Each structure stands twice: as structure tokens, then as C-alpha cells.
Amino acid sequence: MKKKKVSRRALTIVSMIAALALVSVGVTVVGNDYRFVQAPIQIPVGPGQLEGVLTTPRDGDARGLVVMVHGDAAVQANPDELYSPWFEGAADAGFATLSWSKPGIGGSTGNWLDQSMVDRANEVAAVVDWARRQPGVPTEKIVLWGASQAGWVLPKVVAERDDIDAVVAVGTAINWLSQGRYNLLAELDHDGATGAERKQASADSDAIRKLLERGASYEEYRIVTTEESPMTPDRWAFVARNHNVDATADLRDAAVRNIPIFLMAGEYDRNVDIIETETVYREMFGTDLTVEHFDAVHSMARPVVDDSDFVGLIVGVFWPRALLAPGVIDT
Template sequence: MHRKTLKRLALSIAVVAAIIVAAVGVAAVGNDYRFTQTAVQIPMGVGHLEGVLTTPRQGEAKGLVVVVHGDAAVEATQDGLYFPWFEGAADAGWATLSWSKPGVGGSSGNWLDQSMDDRAAEVSAAIDWALGEQQVPTDRIILWGASQAGWVVPKVVAERDDIDGVVAVGTAINWLSQGRYNLLAELDRRGATTAERDQAIAESDRVRELLARGASYDEYLAVTTEQSPMSADRWAFVGRNAKADATDDLRAAATREIPVLLMVGLHDRNVDVGETEKVYRDVFGTALTVKSFDSAHSMARPIVEDNAVVGTTVGLLWPRALLAPDVIDGYRDFLREIG
């Protein structure tokens, strides 16, 4: 090989190596979080839940934030996506308890076997466990719940007298209304034709009718045209919870007169946050603080949800930047105001 070619090749290799080293360095800094994490195991009936407890690196924690997941098979840290939330709480002087859903990450059971009442009982049992553990700071307890947790958190608050505040992130009010909102929003995003919209809505109506009469999984398969239809477990889960509506539980929770922070994304295609905000304001009155962000449903910047390459790159190198500006600041400020 020519000597000049060898030099150019060597230079190219050096440049690539420098870029890789720089990227690794950035990723190391970007993934260094200001909290201490400890694995915990929470007894739950005949099984257990695998979880994590995060605490501030310095000083005693003022209390405990209990994480209540949204939908899907979520492990304790949501594969690291919860780390900015854990850090925000730690910066405010709070510990955080989170666990993998039943059947996920070593936890016993199957989360798809649960109703929203089951989920609330699970959260309450985890709080009772925490209260009995000396290493878990429980002087004050905050519930942090996202999305589907909107049907879980109010039940827990209404049934207990030791919850000191709530952070509701992109929560919905009515299960079926939320599903219809999401369907229409996704059709709009895809630029669906009138015929495509009519077909999707008609199929959705047929599925809703099946859910209303408790139809079998086979009946659902005969109706759906989805390329990836729900599994049998998922169909049973949806059937078990499709009538969920948070309104009555929210009213019961409001009698506790505790501060509530509602965090909503202005680009949320999953939940009608306008409806959620209206109901929450009507129910909680002056106890409610609403903070809106230039974000998607998950509080992430819209671009990282809509562009897989951008999302993956940001997630690897600087995962804090996945969330929209001021999201963690708003969360941290709320915790500081409480204690």
C-alpha cells in the first residue's frame, strides 16, 4: 500500500478512535447520577417484588417517593429512564422506591392478571413494607404515578391516611375515552385518509362492544385487523379494566386535602390532558398545581419519541436530555415545597 495512503488510513483511524473515546467519555458523564441505589426485595403474598431504593448521596432523606408505573411490562428503573426522576428527588432530599411489575425483572406473578384495584393493593402493601423497614425513610410519603397510574394512585390515597402528596404525570380519567383519544391522535399524526379513519373507528367500536359484553379472545381475533393483535393475556387485562374511570376515586382522594402536582405534556397523543386538567381542577381546587411542558406523553422531548435515531443517541450519551426542559426542575421544586 502506498505510504500516503497508509498515512491517510492511520489518520482516519485516529480520528474515529478519538470520536469513540469522546463519546464514551460523554456517556460516562451523562450517565453519572447523583443518588445511591440499593436493591430491595418486597414480600408480596406468596411471592415478592424486585425493587430499588435510591437515596441522596449526602444527608438524611426527608421522606419517600413511591413510584407507580404506567402501562406495559416496566422494570424498576424503566431501563434507566427513571434515573433523572430519581436524581431530581435525591437533589430535593427525598428517597425513591420503585419495583419491577409482577412477572418482570425477577418479580413474581403476572402484571396482566391485575385489575386497577389489584394494582392499588400492591402499592399499599409495598408502602406497608417500607414502613416496617428501618433503612427506608418514611417520615413523609409521596406517590408518583404516570399514565395508567391515574387509575391507581387515587385509590391508594383514598384508602390511607399517611400519603402526604401526589405527583401525577400524564394521567387519564376514563379508560375508553383515553383509548379513543389516542386512536384519533395517531390517525391525525399519520395523515390517515377519511376511509382509513372510518375503518379504524368502526373497528374500535366493534372491539368496544366486545369488551362491554365480556366477549372471548377468539371473538376479538375474528374482528381485529391489527397486524399485531393483543395477546390473550392482554385481552383479558383490557377486559378487566376497560370500565375504569378515576373520577370517583379522585373525589375520595381529595378529602385528604394533600398537595397534588399534575404534569402534562402539550404534545401528548396518548391522553387528553385538557380533560384531565379540567377534572383535576374541579376535584382538587387550590390543592392542585398544574405544570405544562413542551413534551410528549412520557414528558420526553417530542423529537426523541418521534425519531428513533435521535432518541437512541440521546438515551445513550445524555439521557437527562430525553426529558423536556424544566420537567425535573418542576418536580424537584414541588418536593422541596413539601419538605
């Protein structure tokens, strides 16, 4: 039986596919090769522990520590490696970074949905205390980096301690309820909702607020809600516990420390009213505050990767640094 000859065209196509595959692998490796060294850690907190990572500059010479304070949701120490560009930026500036998985996530014990904002602040304080006891952790200068929901945590920690040297606040809010309403309306605008849809969504939101105000049960919430994906019982309890939080008083107390505060605001933030946050921060912190605006969404990502799952996936796999808006890490 004669062997079939392979055409030059077929060989060329195969060669091109192989070359593209090699290039893709090379790009992926380079795009995910970060300028830092990372080690797993376990932080004892109360009867349990928090699982995290300590990231340091490659030369091992760090002049301080950045403590990462997560926003909402079940967040790991480095969720899908998306914090790596932040870790790298800190390392390039000569800082180590400490980040941990929320209680109940990964190897961390507990349940983050059982926490109040006071509990979260106490957790951060316990982590800082632990870090200061470790001979290999550089705590000469301590910077708190916090995103979104961390806006109700950061000022509590700063107000209670005298060893925090600076704060980086990323898309933080002031009032839980007003932030929720802003987010609702901004998402409706983004999705091109009709006037009738906006009216109905606002009415549904008002109904949930009334339930929260009178301490209604989860069963009552399930009867009233029209959400396609209703909250779980734990989530309902978490919201009920925290829905009245407002950062204003804590920000005022934190301002007494007179430390540098850096507020990062995304111009396309649909989660938080950045104008409200900036106005309150300027009133509280005065000359201690620096504000930078970026062409970014709430997470400081470029709008294009936020709006397109496909683009976000490709960029995230091959060059995750490019997920963030221009200037975010350098600034």
C-alpha cells in the same frame, strides 16, 4: 519484503477516530453518572415478592420517600435506565425513591396482566406498608409518583390512607374508554390518516368495544379484530377486566385528604386528553392542585426523541437526561 509506509493522512484519520471514540466514551460516562446511590431490594407481597431498587441521595440524608407507580406495559423497576433522571431529581430534592418491577417482570413473581386497578392499588399499599417497617427507608414524608395508567391507581391509594403527603401525576387519564378513543384519533392525526382510514379505525374500535361490553371471549375477539398485532389472551383478559374504570369517584374521595397534587401535562400528549384530565382535577382538588404544561409527549420526553428512533437512541445512550423536555425534572 519492504514494509509499507503509513501515510500521514491515514495516521491522522486513525488518530481522529481514536479521539472521537475516547470522547464518546467520556461523554457516555459523564452523561450516565447520576447523583444518587442505588441498591436492589426484595419486597414480600402476599405469597410472592417484588424485585425493586431503592435510590437515595449520595450523602444518605433523605427527608422522605417517592414511591413510583408505573403506567401500562411490562415495566421494570428502572426500564432501560429511563427513570434515572427522575431518581436523580428526587435525590437532589432530598428524597429517596422506591421503584419495583411489575409482577412477572424481572425477579418479581406473578403476572401484572392478571391485575385489576384495585389489585394495583393494593400492591402499592403493601409496598408503602413494607417501606414504613424498614428502619433504613425514610418515610417521614411519602410522595406517590404515578404515570399514565397510574391515574386509576393513585386516587384509590390516597383515599384509603392517611400517610400519603403528596402526589405527582404524570399524564394521567380519567376514563379508560374515552382515553382509548382519544389515543386512536390522535395517532391517526399524527400519521396523517385519510378520512376513510379514520372512519374505518373508529368502526373497528366500536366493534371491539361491543365485544368488551358483552364479555366476549378471546376467540370472538380474534375473529372480529383487524389489528396487525392482535392482543394476546392475557392482554385481552386484562383489558376486559379494566375497560370500565373511571377515576372520577376515586378522585373525589382522594380530594378529602387535602394534600398537594401536582399534575404534569405534555402539550404533545397523544395518549391522554390533557384538557379533560386537567378540567376534572381542577374540579376535584381546587387549590390543592398545581398544574404544569411542558413541550413534551406522553412520557414527558421531547417530541423529537419520540418521533425519531435514531435521535432517541443517541440521546438515550450519551445524555439520557436530555430525553425529557426542558423543565420537567427541575419543576
